[in-house]
Amino acid sequence: MTTAESPWRGVASEDAAEISVAGGVFLRERSRRLLRSLARPHKAALWTVAGAVLLQNAAGMAGPYLIAVGIDDGIPQILAGDGPSTLFIVFGLFMLSAVAQGALRWFFFTRSGYVGQAMLFQLRRRVFNHLQGLSLSFHEKYTSGRVISRLTSDVETIGELLDESLDELVMAVLSIVSIGVILLVLDAPLALVVLLSFPLLLLMFRWFGKNSTLSYRRTRETVALLIVQFAESLGGIRAVQAFRREPRNQEIFEEVADDYKAANRRAWQLIAVFEPGIMLLGNLTIGAVLLYGGYRTISGEIEVGVLVAFLLYLRRFFAPMEDLSVLYNSFQSATAALEKLSGVLEESATVPAPAYPRSLESPQGTVHFDAVRFGYRSDAEAAVVLPRLDLRIPAGQTVALVGATGAGKSTLARLLARFYDPHEGSVTVDGVDVRDLTDADLRRAVVMVTQESFLFSGSVAENIALGSPSASRADIEQAAQAIGAHEFITALPEGYDTDVRKRGGRLSAGQRQLVSFARAFLADPAILILDEATSSLDVPSERLVQRALRTILTDRTALIIAHRLSTVEIADRVLVMSDGRIVEDGAAADLIGGSGAFADLHQAWLDSLV
Ligand SMILES: Nc1ncnc2c1ncn2[C@@H]1O[C@H](COP(=O)(O)OP(=O)(O)OP(=O)(O)O)[C@@H](O)[C@H]1O
Ligand SMILES: [Mg+2]
DSSP states (O other), rough: OOGGGTTHHHHHHHHOOOOOOOSSSSSOHHHHHHHHHHHGGHHHHHHHHHHHHHHHHHHHHHHHHHHIIIIIIIHHHHHTOOOSHHHHHHHHHHHHHHHHHHOOOOOOOOHHHHHHHHHHHHHHHHHHHHHHHHHHHHHHSSSSHHHHIIIIHHHHHHHHHHIIIHHHHHHHHHHOOOOOOOOHHHHHHHHHHHHHHHHHHHHHHHHHHHHHHOOOOOOOOHHHHHHHHHHHHHHHHHHHHHHHHHHOOOOOOOHHHHHHHHHHHHHHHHHHHHHHHHHHHHHHHHHHHHHHHHHHOOOOOOOHHHHHHHHHHHHHHHHHHHHHHHHHHHHHHHHHHHHHHHHHHHHHSSSSOOOOBBBOOSOOEEEEEEEEEEEESOOOOGEEEEEEEEEEOOOOOEEEEEEOSSHHHHHHHHHTTTTSSOOOEEEETTOOOTGGBBBHHHHHEEEEEOOOOOOOOOBBHHHHHHTTTTTTHHHHHHHHHHHTTTHHHHHHHHHGGOOOOTOOOOOHHHHHHHHHHHHHHHOOOEEEEETTTTTOHHHHHHHHHHHHHHHTTTSSSEEEEEESSGGGGSSSSEEEEEEEEEEEEOHHHHHHSSSHHHHHHHHHHHHHOO
C-alpha cells in the first residue's frame, strides 16, 4: 500500500508504534503497577488459589510413584502369598489423589473465575472512567477505533490470560520443575539420558521465542491497519458511497487483509515447526530411556516399577512443553494489552481539575479574556490560532461574533467553555479563572450549543433534560415551547417519549438543533454560547428561534456565532474576528455605518438576500 493512497496511515502507524513498544513478554513498571493494584483487593483469594495449584500439582505427581510401588512391592507381595495389603494401600492412596485433584481443580476454577472477573470488572470500570475524564485533545488524537479496542479486545485478552492461560502456564512450569527433581531422585543415570536432550530443547525454545516475538508484532501491526481501514471506511460510508470510493477502499482493505493473513500464516508456521519438534524430541528421549532403562532392569540396577514410573513422568515432562508455544502467544498478547491499557490510564487530562476549586454560587456572567494565547498544538509556533486575545464582556450583554471561516470563532468559544486551556493568559467568569472552577459550576454557568447537536439514545424529553435531570415534564415542555420545538415534537409518533435513535424517531438536523436549543434553555446558564446553532434551520424556524432568543437572552450573557447576519439584529455588540484577532468591536449600527470589514460583510449579506 502506498502512503499517499492511505489517508489514515498516520493513525495506523501510531497504533503500530504503540504495539512495538509494548511487544515482548516482560512487563514494564507501569504494567506491573496496574496489575498489582488490580490484585491488591484479592490478595487472600489469590494466595488460596496459588495454594490449590501447588497442592493439585503435588497430588498429580503422586500417581506414577504409586504405580511404581504397586508394581515393585504390591504385586510381588501377592505372588509371595503375603496378601494384597500393600496393593490395597496403594490403590487407596491413588484414589485419594485422584479425588483430591478433582476437588482442587473445582476449587481453583470457582475461585480464580471469581477473582479474574472481579479484576476485569475493575479494569474496565477504571479505563472507561478515565477515558471519559480525558480532555477533548486526547480524543482528537486517539481515534475511536483505538479506544474501542482498548475496552474490548485488550480487556478480553487479559481475561483469557487470567481465565485459562496463566493457570496452564503455572501448571506447566510447576510440573516441569517438579518432575525434573523427581526424575533425578528416581534414577540419576536415566535422568542423565533426559539431560542429553536439553541443549536441543533450549535451542528450540530460543529460536521460537525470538521468532515468535517478531511474528507476533507483525500480526499486531497488520491487524491494527486492518481495523483502522475497516472502521474508517464504514464509519465514513456516506462519503465513501457519494464519491464512489468503494472499489479503492476494497482494494486497500484486501491488501491489508492479505498482509494480516501472511503474518498469521507465519505465526502458525512457527508453531507448526515448534510443537511437533518438541513432540519428536520428547518421544525420542522416551525411546532412549526405554532402551537404556530396559538394560538397567535386566542387570538389576533398577526395578521394573521404577522404569514404568520414570517413563510415565517423562511423558508428563514433555507434554506441557508442547503447549508452551500457544501459551507464549497468549502471554505476549496479554502483556501488550496490559501495556497499552496502563498507557491509557497514565494519560493525564490536559484540562485538569483544579487543585483548590472555587465555587460560583450565583454566576452573573461577566467574561474576561486576558492576553490569551492558544493553539491546538502547544509545540508548533505556526499552529497558533489566537496570538493574543483581550476581551471583556459585561454581564447580560449579547455579543455577535462574526468573521471568515477559520478565523478562530469556535476556538474562542471552546476556551470559554474550557474544552481547552490557553497556553498563556487567562479566561475568567465573574473574575474567577475557569481553571479554578469546579466542573459542576463551570458546566452550570456556561452552556454551548453547536452545529453538531448530539442526541443520545433515549426519549426526546430525556434529551432535553440532559443538563437538568431534576426538570419536570412541564419544565421540559415549556422549554420546547419557548424555542418553538413543541409543535414538531408533538407530531412525532410518541411525542416527547419518542426514542430519538429508534426507527421513526430519527430527527432531521434542524430538529436536532431545536432539541439542543431547548436543552440549553432548560439548563438556564448565566452564559450561553451559540456556535452556528441555527445553521440547519430553515428561515421560518430560524426567525422563530430568533424571536425566542430575544426573551431567552434578556438576563444572561450570550455569545452568538453565525454566518447569517440576521442574528446580529438581536446583538448589543458585534465583534469581527480575523486570523485570531478581534479587528472590529462595536454596536451593529455603528459598524454598518462605518467603512470597516463588517460594513463590507453586511453589504455582501444584504446583496445576497435580493
Ligand atoms: N480540533 C482542532 N485541532 C486542530 N486545529 C483546529 C481544531 N479546530 C480548529 N482548528 C484550527 O484552528 C483554526 C480556527 O478554527 P475555528 O474552528 O476556531 O474557526 P471558526 O472561526 O470557528 O471557523 P468556521 O466559521 O468555519 O466555524 C483553523 O485554522 C483550524 O484549522
Ligand atoms: Mg466554527
